Amino acid sequence: xxxxxxxxxxxxxxLHKVGTGSRRALAGRLSEEVGLSLWxxxxxxxxxxxxxxxxxxxxxxxxxxxxxxxxxxxxLIAAGLAxxxxxxxxxxxxxxxxxxxxxxxLTRARALVAEVERETLAxxxxxxxxxxxxxxxxxxxx
Amino acid sequence: xxxxxxxxxxxxxxLHKVGTGSRRALAGRLSEEVGLSLWxxxxxxxxxxxxxxxxxxxxxxxxxxxxxxxxxxxxLIAAGLAxxxxxxxxxxxxxxxxxxxxxxxLTRARALVAEVERETLAxxxxxxxxxxxxxxxxxxxx
DNA sequence: CCAAATAGTTGGTGATAACCAATTATTGGT
DNA sequence: ACCAATAATTGGTTATCACCAACTATTTGG
Numbered sequence: 001x002x003x004x005x006x007x008x009x010x011x012x013x014x015l016h017k018v019g020t021g022s023r024r025a026l027a028g029r030l031s032e033e034v035g036l037s038l039w040x041x042x043x044x045x046x047x048x049x050x051x052x053x054x055x056x057x058x059x060x061x062x063x064x065x066x067x068x069x070x071x072x073x074x075x076l077i078a079a080g081l082a083x084x085x086x087x088x089x090x091x092x093x094x095x096x097x098x099x100x101x102x103x104x105x106l107t108r109a110r111a112l113v114a115e116v117e118r119e120t121l122a123x124x125x126x127x128x129x130x131x132x133x134x135x136x137x138x139x140x141x142x
Numbered sequence: 143x144x145x146x147x148x149x150x151x152x153x154x155x156x157l158h159k160v161g162t163g164s165r166r167a168l169a170g171r172l173s174e175e176v177g178l179s180l181w182x183x184x185x186x187x188x189x190x191x192x193x194x195x196x197x198x199x200x201x202x203x204x205x206x207x208x209x210x211x212x213x214x215x216x217x218l219i220a221a222g223l224a225x226x227x228x229x230x231x232x233x234x235x236x237x238x239x240x241x242x243x244x245x246x247x248l249t250r251a252r253a254l255v256a257e258v259e260r261e262t263l264a265x266x267x268x269x270x271x272x273x274x275x276x277x278x279x280x281x282x283x284x
Numbered sequence: 285c286c287a288a289a290t291a292g293t294t295g296g297t298g299a300t301a302a303c304c305a306a307t308t309a310t311t312g313g314t
Numbered sequence: 315a316c317c318a319a320t321a322a323t324t325g326g327t328t329a330t331c332a333c334c335a336a337c338t339a340t341t342t343g344g
Contacts, residue, residue, distance in 0.1 A: 021282075
């Protein structure tokens with residue numbers, strides 16, 4: 001694959017290529033080695049970071065449609081990684097929380113993500129990785 | 143959308159978010175303002191950068207399946223942006239080349255991409271944009 | 285109390301990506 | 315001359331993404 005200089009001259013083009021490449025690699029290994037999809041990992045991370053929450057709330061935070069959230073949670077619950085309890089104070093809502101298995105899966109996933117990321121960013125020094133992180137974060141939180 | 147710190151702590155996660163975000167923005171404006179898809183833009187760029195070539199060759203360079211390449215070229219030819227001539231030296235191959243209209247569309251597309259990119263990377267200084275470009279290029283050409 | 289809003293669920297849609305197999309026309313190697 | 319390889323084409327598949335409408339159950343504001 002020998003891409004045209006015209007495209008490679010655009011930072012965002014290369015950025016997107018790197019982004020999708022690393023996402024693909026990560027999705028594959030996360031699925032194989034921990035049995036999680038990227039979205040499932042994101043939900044577990046949200047539950048760990050923000051604590052138990054309504055299904056809607058987690059979806060909103062991740063930018064996920066409520067209908068997609070239902071199906072995602074179905075999977076996590078079937079896998080025993082999360083539980084869905086009705087919020088007694090408002091019985092429309094659930095209180096989604098991590099099970100011990102979910103905590104453990106998240107821990108393993110986190111380590112794997114870090115590992116795959118180290119591999120992806122191997123061409124960079126530690127300072128460069130940090131710098132890259134800062135730059136994209138600055139763009140992202142525009 | 144309030145993403146979990148666990149995810150934001152991964153450079154590649156933020157990178158991917160920025161990549162897809164800018165791609166979405168670019169695809170929309172390129173379609174509206176120049177009438178090109180991103181793949182069509184890529185093909186025009188390849189033709190301009192590498193000169194007339196066989197359909198297969200352009201597809202290989204861009205990492206595009208031959209069957210998808212056929213359908214993409216059908217569109218460009220119908221729009222009058224490229225022409226498909228049989229290579230007289232090997233009549234299995236085409237010689238794909240840009241028409242004047244194709245050249246002109248590419249010029250406008252290039253300018254638009256640069257403009258959208260400036261908007262996307264607005265939070266960065268010129269030096270930071272250059273640095274970001276270098277860093278992602280280093281990762282990409284692992 | 286009643287209407288409107290909210291949480292969750294179900295069952296979709298349309299776009300795109302990234303393939304793959306089979307076929308036809310043509311060429312190159314031996 | 316013949317066979318294998320190549321270029322292009324056709325007609326698919328599978329997965330994911332990012333939605334949307336309609337519905338039920340429940341709560342809240344006026």
